[in-house]
Amino acid sequence: MTTVDVAAGQAVAGRQAQFRSCPFTGLRVDLAAQKLIIANAVAAVIFLAVGGLFGLLVALTRWPAVHLLPAELFYLVLTGHGANVLLFWIIFFEIAVLYFASAVLLNSRLATPKLGWLAFILMVVGAVMANVAVLQGDSTVMFTSYPPMKAAPHFYLGLILFAVGALVGVGIFFATLVIAKEERTYEGSIPLVTFGALTAAIIAVYTIASGAIILIPTFLWSVGLIGTIDPLMYKVVWWGMGHASQQINVSAHVALWYAIAALTVGAQPLSEKVSRTAFFLYILFLQLASAHHLLVEPGISSEWKIFNTSYAMYLAVLGSMIHGLTVPGSIEAAQRRNGFTKGAFEWLRKAPWGNPAFAGMFLSLVMFGFIGGISGVVLGTEQINLLMHNTLYVPGHFHGTVVAGTTLAFMAATYLVLPLIFQREVAFPRLAKIQPYLFGIGAAGISLFMMGAGTLGIPRRHWDMTLADASMPYEFSAAAFLMMGLNGVFAVLAALGGIIYIVVVVASALGGKKVDASRPAWQFPVTSAAGANVAKYGSHGTVKLPGTIILVGVFFVAFMLYYYVNWKYLSAVWPLR
């Protein structure tokens, strides 16, 4: 009886999926999933191009010697920059990652590709609608759109449609996990990368729900159906979306670190248990981060601020610090198995730095930790936030996480997606080789110099740091002007890296050589000396990891010093209570 039911159910619900076999990995790739992954990745890159251009215009305007755009256009472009890169580029790419981590890695068919296309269309329509609203000029409200400042209704509606589309995509990911399990397309537990993607998806549900809870009433307010939106309540809920969505990024890019490390050097987790627990900590605690944006707000108690801003005693930070050890640790272990055993760092020196996937991944790892991570904890300290709130330190911090961290990791992953999913050789391999370095150094520069300018008091989202038009002028220090000039220089570097990325992706996707399965230019893992050794399970096979221990030691010392130096700065300002 049961057998019949299952069979009947499959006949009704199960679609006849068409698969191809991957010549590199032997995995079955559902062609419907492949098309959706390509569509979402392409959309992501298009919005990155638009948003990146806006970002360059912002940086050139804030470069005092250039001061490119007039004020009104500057604020408009800044609004568009935030929405296009922080939302559209990243979430389109994440949907592609979710489909990849479920259907492809689990050897399964994708659930309801038709709904997948509906989700895609909703997201495209929403993203275009929001862009139109911004470009029309009536919605220059910044990415955060704090009331009582009001945007045109279709700005909010565009974001809502985009979010609904993304939610459908997340639902398809969950459904694919269920199908893969039922149809037994894999043995045992889901891979670590899929587990990381699952973490991202769970946080995405929370995030999108927060977004709906606040954006739907705000939309109704913008068309006149609701009288007022409380500005403080708005921020509490909006940042439930705004910051939690960054935690989707963290989960997704950490999952990609593991994936790229596996595919390039044959890394395997030191222990599955530890890495998965670290992801699980994200699910439990990352949602509290809304508080990071409310530390100098009136009407919220210190107890609430301390508990939430620290993710309940820094338990989500703990998750990231664990990944900060296990990702380089797994690479070191793999490289030592590959034969690079001399000294503490031969494994790192002889890593495949010429492979843009590996180079981008490792730069992303280091910069996310040292720049984005440390500055985030310091910025998110209840009292220290007084010194930094809404200064350029804030965008400095999140360019360290979202640009140097997430975006660079996604770019790195693209160099694997091109041969594996697009089945194209990477075009202009020499340009591709330097791309992660150019973009990475640029991103590091803009992060650090904006942080520097922020500590000197320069406000974020501000057209004119000379304050020339103000009735009571105030002069910022010469050092601050220097910082903004350097920020401009490094933004140009990052933009060059971004342009190369887009040229390489477009050229590969449209005109790249078809991958020849019999003689592929790429091998997985790239450092193939590993061979049979890698098949062995991690914990027992791994050797000591002196290089990684030194790296995390340096990180830990830098973290402590920078943290307490900022307390010292704080102790020097006017007493207030």
Added chain:
Amino acid sequence: MAVTPPAQRNWWKEPIERVELIWTVLAFLWGIAMFATMILWHVVGKQNLANEAYRISPDVFMTRTEAFAKKYKVREEGKTGVPVVRPPAGADVYMLGRLWEWWPVLELEKGQSYRLHLSSVDWQHGFSLQPINVNIQVHPGYEHILTITPDQSGQYGIVCNEFCGIGHHQMTGKIHVVERKPQ
């Protein structure tokens, strides 16, 4: 590998690498230390933002600020027409943010404490006191009351660091801190 299911089905029972265990414990303890530092600063530190805040209508706040400015006005700031207000030490002082100015200008005595009432009468603004770089978010409808003690004399600029429309970069204000008058 990370892209394939765990090689051992009972991965939960795998032993943990020693270096992972040590690092996890260390990171956990560091988290506790940072958590404790924030609490400790409320006891020993001198810079803790006040939790005192009230709901207030923008009209009422404006009326109070205007009454305060009228009562203690000593002169006008340059040619701006903005009153410079010098309240007695320990007094309640008011400052409002609006499109696009911080109003009025305050003149405070070094080493004295004042109860500063902050609010906005239109959109959100960012009270950013320079060059000491103290930054506080200001909401319409919420009155935030903090006790400040200027500890150095001089001129302090206030800029706005919450985007508030096309005049955002023109929004400034000022606080003069002067030596205490001999009694």
